[in-house]
Amino acid sequence: MNISKCLTIDLESRELVDHKMALRHSLTLAELEVLKCLVNHIGEVVSKEALNEAGWPNRVVAPSSLTQCMSCLRRKLGAHDDIELKNIPRYGYSLCVTETYESIKSMQEPLSDDSNDSAVDNHFSRYWRWLGVVLFVVLLAGLHFSGKLKQTVNYLALFAKPGVVSILDAETELGGQKVQLSQLRLEDQPEIQRSAAHYIGNWSNTDKIFGNEVLKRIFANDNNRYESVALCNQYEGECKDTQPLNLVRERNTYSPLDLQWLSDTKLRMEQVTYNKILLDKFDNPPQGLVEDIYRADVYYYGASKNVVRADVRLSLVYQSPARGTLVMAACITDDLLRHVSMRYQFSGEFKMQKKTVDGQLVKSFLLDTGNVSFTSPDEISEESATIYRELRKSVLSNETQILRQVYQDANSGVWMLPLWGDTMVWAHRVEVTL
Incomplete structure (x- = not known):
């Protein structure tokens, strides 16, 4: 089997024959079958699933098996600058040969005089x-x-940005009630499954807040810097909770959290709504379009008795099933200063992609941010400085954003939003026909 003028595969001896260097590289059975699959689709992108099936038919292997196989093949192909084994992030691999089609064809047909x-x-x-x-x-x-x-x-x-690779479900208890925990992991996050106690083990007075016997559902994520939890207190096939609880804390910070105290603090802070997205932001969209509006409050807590609130609004107008315009705005306050210290807003056109991960539909909104605004605080607390650094970094470095929706029902949706890194947010949903 020919790869290039100087490189062939000897199927009988299961070797890669390098005619230029006069070398022969032995191939494992998996390497041989994976390489054959790539050669049969030169210049095309071959999915990881297809390569796994070729190299390890009817077997379930770890993702690292294919990665290790590709690493070995790259070493054996390394002497040939005209051949490149490319990794296509989040999809698969492609074998690229820079020779012309005519030169490859000449190896397969009799030479002409x-x-x-x-x-x-x-x-x-x-x-x-x-x-x-x-x-x-x-x-x-x-x-x-x-x-x-x-x-x-x-x-x-x-x-090329990392996508959601797993949504692992587990059952636990909270306040004596059943909880379904869905833990998300991105491609750049360690392959470690946290226990439910890791996220909610430091909560107290849960029985006073979660007194009903309806199933609770939690989406959680550890993004290597912050851990976030989005919780629906009443889940019956869809979220019946009008105010889901969204909490963020710094990674490896396990200070106790009194949920009764937090509930009283939330009630006081949420008496004022600072955030509003105006419909004319979309420049008078044509009649008949549908706008999805999401609203949520996200709370960051640490060891002190001061919490930071992000009053979040997200608005999407679909111009086609996979394209449209998006605006996200967040007003940041804390219970110590008790006034708006930051406002962060961005908008632009999005392209939406769908992917099913562990049975859960994940929508990724790829956003080219046309407009970004960030109001710096006049005064800042130690706690709100954490999100100030995150938002400031995002404003200075990102002309693009990626927002992910991992759950949606008629009245709510769960998002990964760019706040404290990728933050899990369970938001109330309203659909408006424009």
């Missing part, structure tokens, strides 16, 4: 290469002058 035909072939080969270069330059120029080049580059950058 007609040198004139060879000269003609070379001429046309050069012609098509130059034509491809010209068309590529014209395409870039068109994107640049239309203002779409930057947007296209931003979207490509977003595709």
Whole structure:
């Protein structure tokens, strides 16, 4: 089996034959089958699932098995600069050979003695290469002058960002009541399953807040810096809780949390709503479009008796099933200063992608942020400084954002929003026809 003019696969001896270096590299059975699959689809992207099935048919193996196989193949292909085994983030791999199609075809067909035909072939080969270069330059120029080049580059950058790879469900108890815990993990997070006690073991007075016997459901995430929990107190196939509880704390900080005290503090802080998204932000969208509006309060807590509140609004207008316009705004207050210390807002056009992870539909909204505003605080507490640093970093460095929705019903949705890193937020949902 031919890979290039200087590299072939000897199927009988199960070896990779390097004619340029006069070397032969033995292949394991998995390496042979994976490489054959890639060679049969040169220049195409082959999914991880297809490669796993080729290398380990009818077997369940760890994700690291394919990663290790690719690492070994790269070492054996390393002497050939014209061959590259590319990793396509979140999807699979592609074997790219920079030789022309004609040079590969010449290895598979009898050689012709007609040198004139060879000269003609070379001429046309050069012609098509130059034509491809010209068309590529014209395409870039068109994107640049239309203002779409930057947007296209931003979207490509977003595709490389880590996605949700697992949503692990477990059952536990909270205040003597049943709880369904769904723990999310992204590609760049360690493969460690936390226990339910890791997230809620430091809570006290839970029976006073969660007194009903209805199932509670929790979505949780550890993003390597902060741990966040989004909890619906009444879950019956959908969230019946009008005010789900969203909590954030710094990783490895296990200070006790009195939920009765937090409930009283929330009640006092939420008497004032600072946040509002105006519909005219969307520049008079055409009649008949649907707007999804999400509202939530997210609380950061630490060792002190001062909590930070993020009053969050999220608004989406779909212009097609997978595209539209999005605005997110967050007003930040804390119980110590008791006034708006920060306001963060961004908006832009999104492209939505769907993926099923462990039976749960995940929607990723890839956003090219056209407008960003951030109001710095006049005064700041030690606790609110944590989110100030996160938002400031996001404002300075990100021309793009990715927002993920991991659950939705008629009246609510669970999101990963860019607040304290990727923060789990269970938000109340309203649908408006414009």
